[in-house]
Amino acid sequence: MKLQKETNSGQPVQGNRPVHGKWYGDACAAAFGMELIGERWTLLVIRELMLGGRRFSDIRASLPVLSAKTLTERLETLQGLGIVERAQLPPPVSAQVYQLTEWGRGLEPVLQALVRWSLRSPLFDSSLPLTPVSLMLSMRTLLNPAKIGDLEAWVAFDVGGEHFAGRVRHDGLSIHPAGEGMLSPDIRFSAESASDFLPVFYGKKTPGEAGNKLKVTGDPALVQRFLDLFALPPKVGG
Secondary structure, X not given: OOOOOEOOOOOEEEOOEEOOXXXXXOXXXXXHHHHHHOOOOHHHHHHHOOXXXXXXXXXXXXXXXXXXXHHHHHHHHHHHHOOEEEEEOOOOOOOEEEEEOHHHHOXXXXXXXXXXXXXXXXXXXXXXXXXXXXXXXXXXXXXXXHXXXXXXXXXXXXXXOEEEEEEEEOOEEEEEEOXXXXXXXXXXXXXXXXXXXXXXXXXXXXXXXXXXXXXXXXXXXXXXXXXXXXXXXXXXOO
């Protein structure tokens, strides 16, 4: 990590300024974890990088309420902490991206546990905006591995202008950005927004019952086997 000595309160500094806010001064590792990633917007920036490196403008487009100034500050802090690093994409793209370090990628199980825990609250509001990366991570989180069995399939997800490739097999579901999209997947799901996937994947409605906002192509039996892999956790008191 590129941090210098601590302040008298035990708070690391970068250059001559504290990393952020007030730290807890508590030896619990959970408290230290919150000191690293608990600042407003930090965990959402990390989430948007979980499937691979992204340009500054791409992160801003996914989090439009987040100002460019605050995003710059969060990325600088995450770099200083060793959670995020900058990289240069090879030609013909030749763009600078921000990506998670190996240590930063280790936060996916933390995010998954938080998702499963928070979804149990009756206060959770699924009508709020959802980013494509959030949708993809939710699938990796809410899939039941015990239901996979001998199922193997390549799955394309087209969410507005973003494309992802998924592969389900015995060891789970892998998902990564797919550039211009997959050419010949076994199943393809297409919709204008990430929220259009939710009634079918987690509400267990048919595309028709959900207003045909989600387009599905592929063998119907295979599609149904894939959709049956996903389920929301029970609500508290339910």
